[in-house]
Amino acid sequence: MSDKKMLKQIDQRLKAMQVLNTFNTARTIAVCITVLAVLGTVLYFVLRPKAPQKTASENAEALKEFYDTDVVGSEGEVAVYVAPELKDMISIGELQTLSYSYNAIKKVRIDHEVRYYVAYEGTVQAGVDFEEIQYDVDTENHVITVTLPPVSITNAYVKAESLDYIFEDNDYNTPDVFSQAYELCEEDLLEQAKSDKNLLNLAKMNTECEIKALIAPFINEYYPEYTLVVQSEEVTLEDVLREEGRI
Amino acid sequence: MKRIISVVLAVSLVFGICGCSKKKDKKDKKPKETKVEKDSTSESEGIVEVEDAAPSVIEIRNVCQLATMDCYFHNVCKGVKQPGTGLSHLGEQERVFWFEYTAEATLGIDFSQVEIIVKGNHITVYYPHAEIIGDIRVDSSSTSDPICGYESEFQNTNYITAEDVTAALGDANEEIRQQILNDRSFTMAAEMRAEELIGNYIDQIMAQSGVEYTYEFKYIEDYQADLLK
Numbered sequence: 001m002s003d004k005k006m007l008k009q010i011d012q013r014l015k016a017m018q019v020l021n022t023f024n025t026a027r028t029i030a031v032c033i034t035v036l037a038v039l040g041t042v043l044y045f046v047l048r049p050k051a052p053q054k055t056a057s058e059n060a061e062a063l064k065e066f067y068d069t070d071v072v073g074s075e076g077e078v079a080v081y082v083a084p085e086l087k088d089m090i091s092i093g094e095l096q097t098l099s100y101s102y103n104a105i106k107k108v109r110i111d112h113e114v115r116y117y118v119a120y121e122g123t124v125q126a127g128v129d130f131e132e133i134q135y136d137v138d139t140e141n142h143v144i145t146v147t148l149p150p151v152s153i154t155n156a157y158v159k160a161e162s163l164d165y166i167f168e169d170n171d172y173n174t175p176d177v178f179s180q181a182y183e184l185c186e187e188d189l190l191e192q193a194k195s196d197k198n199l200l201n202l203a204k205m206n207t208e209c210e211i212k213a214l215i216a217p218f219i220n221e222y223y224p225e226y227t228l229v230v231q232s233e234e235v236t237l238e239d240v241l242r243e244e245g246r247i
Numbered sequence: 248m249k250r251i252i253s254v255v256l257a258v259s260l261v262f263g264i265c266g267c268s269k270k271k272d273k274k275d276k277k278p279k280e281t282k283v284e285k286d287s288t289s290e291s292e293g294i295v296e297v298e299d300a301a302p303s304v305i306e307i308r309n310v311c312q313l314a315t316m317d318c319y320f321h322n323v324c325k326g327v328k329q330p331g332t333g334l335s336h337l338g339e340q341e342r343v344f345w346f347e348y349t350a351e352a353t354l355g356i357d358f359s360q361v362e363i364i365v366k367g368n369h370i371t372v373y374y375p376h377a378e379i380i381g382d383i384r385v386d387s388s389s390t391s392d393p394i395c396g397y398e399s400e401f402q403n404t405n406y407i408t409a410e411d412v413t414a415a416l417g418d419a420n421e422e423i424r425q426q427i428l429n430d431r432s433f434t435m436a437a438e439m440r441a442e443e444l445i446g447n448y449i450d451q452i453m454a455q456s457g458v459e460y461t462y463e464f465k466y467i468e469d470y471q472a473d474l475l476k
Contacts, residue, residue: 073333076341078411080418081327084320084350084426089436093444094314095358096380101306123381130313130444137455154314155353157384161417165409175344175393177409178416183387202307210311210358215452221365222456 094154096127097206098199106188108181115172118181121162122189125155126203133211142225146211148232151204156193158185204232312380314355315440318433320423323347326393326415330405339405342395346412349389350423353380354437360467361445370462372445373470377437379427383420 054062068074102122108115132149163181167173193199208230219228324346330339354377362373395407427433442464453460465473 069332071334073331073336075408076329076331076336076339076405078326078328078415078418080415080422081325082322082419082422084322084419084423086318087321087349088319089433090317090319091440092314092317092353093440094355096310096312096314096355099308099310099381125310125381127312131447133448135448135451137452139455155381155384157382159382160385160420161413163409163413173408173410175346175395175407175409175412178412179387179390179392181409182385182390186387199307202309206309206311214361214363214448217363217365218449218452218456222453222458 093130094127095130095133095207095210096125096154097151097210098126098203100124100199102189102192104185104188104192106181106184108184114168116165116167116177116181118185119162119164120158120181120185120189122156122158122185124153124189124193124199126151126200127154128152128207137223137226142223143227143229144215144219144223146215146228146230148204148207148211148230150233151200151207153190153193153200156186156190158182158189208232311357311359312355313358313441313444314353314380315377315444316354316433316437318352318354318427320350320352321347322350322419322423324415324419326407326411328405328407328411336405338403340403342403342405342407344393344395344407344411344415346393346415347389347391348416349386350420351384351386352423352427353384354378354427354433355380356438356441362467362470364473368458368460370449370460371473372442372449372462372464373467373473374438374441374445374464375467377434377441379424383423385416385420 100123102124103119104122105117105119107117128149128151134147136145136147137143138145160182163178163185165173165177165181211230212228215228219226326344326346328342328344330336330341356377357375360375364371364373393407393412445464446462449460449462
């Protein structure tokens with residue numbers, strides 16, 4: 001019995017010694033790693049190339065940049081993925097002879113409350129339908145008559161990316177504001193364009209000049225004794241109302 | 248004393264909770280679609296410090312452009328807004344938003360560069376390459392309200408704003424512009440249409456001349472070379 005007890009005790013002591021050895025090994029490894037880390041850090045700071053000394057203004061700039069970027073911050077950027085698909089191509093024939101850029105600001109109220117202001121850039125183009133230009137050659141009187149169709153606004157559009165907003169309350173700044181603001185700006189631009197008669201007169205004068213320049217080579221070569229007359233078809237208020245279906 | 252301290256702390260906590268719960272849900276603040284009133288700042292009083300408060304024409308240009316083709320594109324725009332930087336944007340995550348619209352581009356030629364050379368019975372028309380006239384236009388009736396996925400990402404405070412949609416649209420339009428410029432078939436179609444229009448014009452002019460004539464079209468780059476011949 002005593003032998004068995006003794007063997008058991010020896011066995012337990014051996015196990016304890018094994019555990020102790022393992023612990024000592026782990027401790028040794030940990031110490032080695034720590035020493036290597038400290039050594040590596042010291043070598044890095046000793047051997048790294050020294051940064052040039054910064055002046056006070058450079059330090060101030062760096063501090064300001066840190067404040068602006070990491071403290072105050074900014075809105076995130078938007079990345080866009082698009083896949084435009086061609087729907088239709090329509091042949092047209094518009095001779096545009098005047099283009100003007102137009103800036104304005106609109107105040108938008110909803111339910112009698114001012115919600116935001118929107119600034120936009122628009123472009124209005126005026127001209128005539130090239131296919132409607134009529135050429136009449138009077139061989140008896142030696143007159144070439146070019147009749148231009150009425151000048152009209154061929155395009156009036158708002159540059160979508162030019163829309164800029166100021167909101168009375170930031171909670172009104174929602175994604176669907178864009179489509180609403182764009183529509184309002186377009187309506188405003190059209191109203192302004194239609195009310196400006198000088199622009200249509202200017203476009204009419206430009207068109208007449210362009211047509212004269214275009215037809216000149218033919219007259220010089222084939223119709224040297226002919227007189228060129230360029231006239232514009234005038235549109236009366238009656239015509240406009242008839243076209244709109246009011247009379 | 249301990250009771251006084253605990254009461255003061257409890258009251259401070261209550262006030263703090265009440266103050267923090269004031270922020271309104273953005274979804275409740277969508278502008279309503281009814282009763283939208285327009286008011287030009289030039290007609291209103293009191294707004295005197297806004298720049299360009301009155302409508303102003305900034306540039307009038309005499310142009311001479313023959314627009315020959317209108318192209319219509321349907322565009323689905325998928326935008327991703329990155330989280331912002333700084334303390335005020337802590338906790339933000341990426342936000343995805345989609346919207347679709349129809350864009351229109353007009354192609355044509357600069358008519359002021361057209362040269363018509365008449366030599367005997369032969370007419371040569373030199374014209375420039377077709378280009379995009381003006382800007383890419385958005386059909387306002389086709390724009391859809393952006394889909395932002397708020398309901399599934401309520402904890403993400405990275406909200407989509409009107410400026411984000413505007414910027415995304417600008418990038419999308421630029422993409423359309425590049426697609427047109429990189430695809431020669433668009434400009435060739437516009438040039439063919441220009442030739443058709445100018446050809447009809449020549450036929451009308453020459454109808455009474457009693458001369459048998461021929462005409463051809465060349466690009467303006469060949470004009471100088473042909474002059475030297």
